[in-house]
Amino acid sequence: MAVLRCGYHRWKPEVRGPGVPLEVVVFVDIPSHLISAGEGIPQVCSRHGEQATQQRKVTFRSLAPSWTYLLIPFGLLLFLIVAFAVKKRVTAPAWPFCDRCRRLPTIRLLIGLGLVVIALAVLFGSFELTADASVPGPLFLLIIVALFAGLVTAGYATRGAVARGRVSNDGTTVAFRRPHPRFAEQVTALHQQAVAAQQGGAGQYTAEAQRLPHASS
Ligand SMILES: [Zn+2]
Secondary structure, eight states: OOOOEEEEEEOOTTTOOTTOOSEEEEEEEEEHHHHHHTOSOOSBOTTTOOBOSEEEEEEEEBOOOGGGGGGGGGOHHHHHHHHHHHSOEEEEEEEEEOHHHHHHHHHHHHHHHHHHHHHHHHHHHHHHHSTTOOOOHHHHHHHHHHHHHHHHHHHTOSHHHHTTEEEOTTSSEEEEESOOHHHHHHHHHHHHHHHHHHHTTTOOOOOOOEEEEOOOO
């Protein structure tokens, strides 16, 4: 049964730097059925914790299942198509975004495509400039790295990536990694209110807020 969970990292006093809060939110897991129903969603964005200026439809996706990587020897395109097709999806009808969040997909797309264009321009430029159409090894490596970085950056130019939401492998929850503390606070408060309201009735509400210590990061 999917429940709301909040993972915290608690700093040891001796390693905590000045100005670092005692607790840092590492993740918030929100049940998928609440996301798709648009229930208990805060008014601040998950990334910056700022008041939302727009509510947009977002589709969150899971990572590709590990078995799909076995398809890579049969062709990268086949792998990409199958991996895309079998990813679990959860659509939020109206997800909060602040002004900074709204600009991020465009900025990422421009940076990503810019890197690809520059890498290709350098590649074809060096073909033109050298008599035997060869590219020096270090430059070729740099071009490949720039191409890869450009494609990855463009791949993160989605609203779901900006909100840092990822569907779990079984599809029951959407995890938000390193959410802003204000977002985590509002989610927890909204769910506790909902639980309290439901407990007056049949007590069937499943989203009990859980607070989990988290050892990583
Ligand atoms: Zn934001």
